[in-house]
Amino acid sequence: MRTILDAHVAEPGLAVVEIAAADDATAFAVQQLLAEHCATARADRTTREPGEPGVRLRFFADLRQAPDA
Numbered sequence: 001m002r003t004i005l006d007a008h009v010a011e012p013g014l015a016v017v018e019i020a021a022a023d024d025a026t027a028f029a030v031q032q033l034l035a036e037h038c039a040t041a042r043a044d045r046t047t048r049e050p051g052e053p054g055v056r057l058r059f060f061a062d063l064r065q066a067p068d069a
Contacts, residue, residue, distance in 0.1 A: 013064035021046075021059045027057040039065035 004016050017034065021027040024046050031042060039062040046055035 012064060015061045015063065017059055017061055020054055021045075021057070022054045024055055027055055031057060031059055034061060035067055038063045038065065039067055 007017060017031075019027045019030050021030065027046050029063050031040070034040060035042060041055040043059040046057045048055055
């Protein structure tokens with residue numbers, strides 16, 4: 001995965017969320033749960049790391065804003 005930049009976590013309330021799950025459906029379900037509580041820049045695809053189980057999904061969240069902001 002790409003490097004997390006300073007801008008991604010420059011202020012309190014900003015977060016980079018990385019989910020490890022057995023499958024795409026589970027990863028996207030967790031992303032949806034978090035998106036219902038805060039503003040997110042959603043990911044549209046998962047990645048697989050060679051030699052590691054399951055999938056990974058990374059997205060950005062802003063806890064300072066409501067989901068529809």
